[in-house]
Amino acid sequence: MSSTAHPFVRLFSRYLRERGLPITQQREAIAQAVFSSSGHLSVEEIESTLRGGSERIGKATIYRTLDLLVKSKLVEEHDFGEGFKRYEHRLSRQPVHEHLICLECGSVTEFRSEEVEKVESRVAREYGFEPSRHRLEIYGLCKDCRKAGVELSTGGLSCPIETV
Amino acid sequence: MSSTAHPFVRLFSRYLRERGLPITQQREAIAQAVFSSSGHLSVEEIESTLRGGSERIGKATIYRTLDLLVKSKLVEEHDFGEGFKRYEHRLSRQPVHEHLICLECGSVTEFRSEEVEKVESRVAREYGFEPSRHRLEIYGLCKDCRKAGVELSTGGLSCPIETV
DNA sequence: CTCAGTGCAAACCGTTTGCAGAACG
DNA sequence: CGTTCTGCAAACGGTTTGCACTGAG
Numbered sequence: 001m002s003s004t005a006h007p008f009v010r011l012f013s014r015y016l017r018e019r020g021l022p023i024t025q026q027r028e029a030i031a032q033a034v035f036s037s038s039g040h041l042s043v044e045e046i047e048s049t050l051r052g053g054s055e056r057i058g059k060a061t062i063y064r065t066l067d068l069l070v071k072s073k074l075v076e077e078h079d080f081g082e083g084f085k086r087y088e089h090r091l092s093r094q095p096v097h098e099h100l101i102c103l104e105c106g107s108v109t110e111f112r113s114e115e116v117e118k119v120e121s122r123v124a125r126e127y128g129f130e131p132s133r134h135r136l137e138i139y140g141l142c143k144d145c146r147k148a149g150v151e152l153s154t155g156g157l158s159c160p161i162e163t164v
Numbered sequence: 165m166s167s168t169a170h171p172f173v174r175l176f177s178r179y180l181r182e183r184g185l186p187i188t189q190q191r192e193a194i195a196q197a198v199f200s201s202s203g204h205l206s207v208e209e210i211e212s213t214l215r216g217g218s219e220r221i222g223k224a225t226i227y228r229t230l231d232l233l234v235k236s237k238l239v240e241e242h243d244f245g246e247g248f249k250r251y252e253h254r255l256s257r258q259p260v261h262e263h264l265i266c267l268e269c270g271s272v273t274e275f276r277s278e279e280v281e282k283v284e285s286r287v288a289r290e291y292g293f294e295p296s297r298h299r300l301e302i303y304g305l306c307k308d309c310r311k312a313g314v315e316l317s318t319g320g321l322s323c324p325i326e327t328v
Numbered sequence: 329c330t331c332a333g334t335g336c337a338a339a340c341c342g343t344t345t346g347c348a349g350a351a352c353g
Numbered sequence: 354c355g356t357t358c359t360g361c362a363a364a365c366g367g368t369t370t371g372c373a374c375t376g377a378g
Binding site: 185186188190191220221222224225228247 | 331335
Binding site for chain 1: 359
């Protein structure tokens with residue numbers, strides 16, 4: 001493992017060491033799996049990545065290690081309303097970003113928006129609110145699915161009235 | 165029930181009638197409970213509101229009726245990451261709005277943002293994405309909690325590194 | 329009358345927890 | 354060696370589903 005270790009796994013190890021927490025094979029393997037992917041992983045995806053490896057890693061350990069990764073701030077937890085969580089490491093170029101989520105294929109694209117920061121400060125002013133973090137998600141159809149001819153169902157048959 | 169029926173309950177009844185679906189006491193009671201509140205209700209809150217009434221209404225019926233209300237577009241489903249869903253009727257003044265969520269007391273404040281619509285069209289242009297709906301949530305401290313002297317925990321003890 | 333809706337309880341499913349045994353430091 | 358972690362399996366909690374019975378149309 002250490003021979004092919006992703007450099008960011010070292011950051012996680014350092015985090016653990018600084019807190020006197022054991023650096024176990026499982027934790028390294030899980031961190032490796034998360035940091036090797038550039039996507040937004042579900043626990044199931046992480047589990048199946050790991051199943052290829054030598055050791056058998058239980059789901060509980062994955063959840064417990066993800067907690068640590070989130071606490072270390074190296075990984076961010078997302079809930080795109082699929083009924084389960086997804087995890088994304090924060091070591092890419094874009095420190096803070098929003099998400100485009102395709103309703104057809106489920107792909108997630110990241111984008112930056114300075115506008116949202118402006119909204120945050122406006123709202124702070126208008127409502128006396130102290131923002132800590134935000135989440136902007138736009139759901140729709142990604143470029144590829146549009147090219148493939150997919151269309152958004154209009155949901156026409158469901159709304160009998162206009163907002164009165 | 166019909167004597168004190170909220171006018172919007174009628175809209176729901178109309179929706180059901182147009183589809184040939186039975187208008188039952190339970191459905192009316194649940195709709196009444198949802199439309200009488202101006203907040204973002206959990207199923208549990210709806211259930212306890214209903215418990216005061218005469219009939220005994222099962223949880224399953226509440227879930228099934230909320231499905232109908234959501235399909236009718238009279239009610240919107242939200243997930244603020246609490247582990248359960250919340251439901252808000254869409255018959256207020258603000259047709260499309262965003263949410264400020266207080267991390268201390270859980271209160272939800274609505275606000276309008278034309279900026280987000282601009283972001284949507286920009287993103288459509290830049291990424292070839294066709295937006296259908298979005299969600300902007302800002303988490304932080306509401307005015308009241310700030311006044312009460314609450315402060316956001318800085319999470320200082322958790323992040324050993326800067327985003328490299 | 330008939331078909332959909334209701335209540336109950338069991339099933340579901342992602343996630344969490346308790347515990348005996350294994351591993352880190 | 355003591356403390357923490359791991360794996361397993363059972364528990365959890367919100368939501369969904371199957372089924373016999375009730376009620377709307």
